[in-house]
Amino acid sequence: MDMIDSIECVTSSDGMEDEDAVSSNLPRPYLKTSASTTTAAEAASVGVVPGGGGVGIPGPLISPATSVHELLECPVCTNSMYPPIHQCQNGHTLCSTCKARVHNRCPTCRQELGDIRCLALEKVAESLELPCKYYSLGCPEIFPYYSKLKHESQCNFRPYNCPYAGSECSIVGDIPFLVSHLRDDHKVDMHSGCTFNHRYVKSNPREVENATWMLTVFHCFGKYFCLHFEAFQLGMAPVYMAFLRFMGDENEARNYSYSLEVGANGRKMIWEGTPRSIRDSHRKVRDSHDGLIIQRNMALFFSGGDRKELKLRVTGRIWKEQQNPDSGACIPNLFT
Incomplete structure (x- = not known):
């Protein structure tokens, strides 16, 4: 059963860049x-x-x-x-x-x-x-x-697994190929910009038997990021979770940070963290609880009304950490 009945997305729009997949035959020895x-x-x-x-x-x-x-x-x-x-x-x-x-x-x-x-x-x-x-x-x-x-065994050009976890897709490839694959085959929403404003609506929020979810891809700083939002059972309690994955290796993912925010009625929940590489499987990231987790009762409170319909607005942004040449510490680059 699909968790998301409708989605509204408001992002900055500076044009989506199409990238062709790299393909060639291996040469002879x-x-x-x-x-x-x-x-x-x-x-x-x-x-x-x-x-x-x-x-x-x-x-x-x-x-x-x-x-x-x-x-x-x-x-x-x-x-x-x-x-x-x-x-x-x-x-x-x-x-x-x-x-x-x-x-x-x-x-x-x-x-x-x-x-x-x-x-x-x-x-x-x-x-x-x-x-x-x-x-x-x-x-x-x-x-x-x-x-x-x-x-x-250590080559940096190793292909990546498709980050579309909903169908357990077995496709592998480089990043440009996977971006095209997500857009053309999985019909994933693609957006440009480093800020996002998503509204998730579900008519029956008490049905979370299956790990239903949604994936959106963002293009900023010349890189691609996957925003996941889903429902699953955490022990006996149904929860909603949002987290970000970086389409690249872990060492490069550490150059970026992101924040997620959800709230209503004068209450607010905020999460800040580092995006996980898509080298880590979707399930591994989810099971590590490395993201914004919202209990169902709190999610319904944020939704307002008669608490019979889920209406969550998740906002967030992505920024790149800049190395301070004097101290060696990372400082946020908020204006790139």
Whole structure:
């Protein structure tokens, strides 16, 4: 059951900037060569373009020779194989991931695989340098296989999960792609400006069995922020909660602060905090209670009238913290 029957939003309007999603195909691996030792004939025989620079410096981005590519192709998943590479007694190979899938039987000749390693192919695989798997998101790094795995675990170009939690969306991507996805696929309201004034209305506020919620995206300081408002059960008590998430990493989220305010009849509740990164899941933020929490009885009191209809007005603003060069302390930048 939807919690929000109607919404009014009043924000500053300085134009919404459309950003195109970054998309490109991953390049083929490099084959490490030395320009001083590789002749044109030798390069042609293995599909390497000579002239790539000095020793240890890869040449132009190229496709490996078809024969090398085929040698490293797993017959089960068709992905490129990297150490450990397994083989049967007849010499048929497959990757370590697929070894368990085929119940230790060669998919080509059905012989038992055992624990035989194909060391020759492993050396070939180790000679390749591969782009980071987040190349399409803008990461320019290229590594040998083992270094690549370590790099990718910490790469700043890791894709983000879609912050639209209502349908448990599994889409991932970079920020421009997710902004377009939220706007086009989830029909999320998009607003420009660093202040907001939302009015949430619900005709039957006593129905909070489901974690019903609303998401709005704001664009300010050249960044995107997600304002969440929802109802859920906190223990036995139904509550409403509003909180902000930053579309970016946690270290950058700390550069911003926000405030939320709700009230009526001479009463007021105010929350100030730092937006959480969308690296933290929607549920994690909600369950940490890191936001403005309003008990239902207080929410109905703010609504006035006969207390049978929820009418909450939530106002707020986002500001960027500026580093004080003298003291090292952060001071609010209220005028940017």
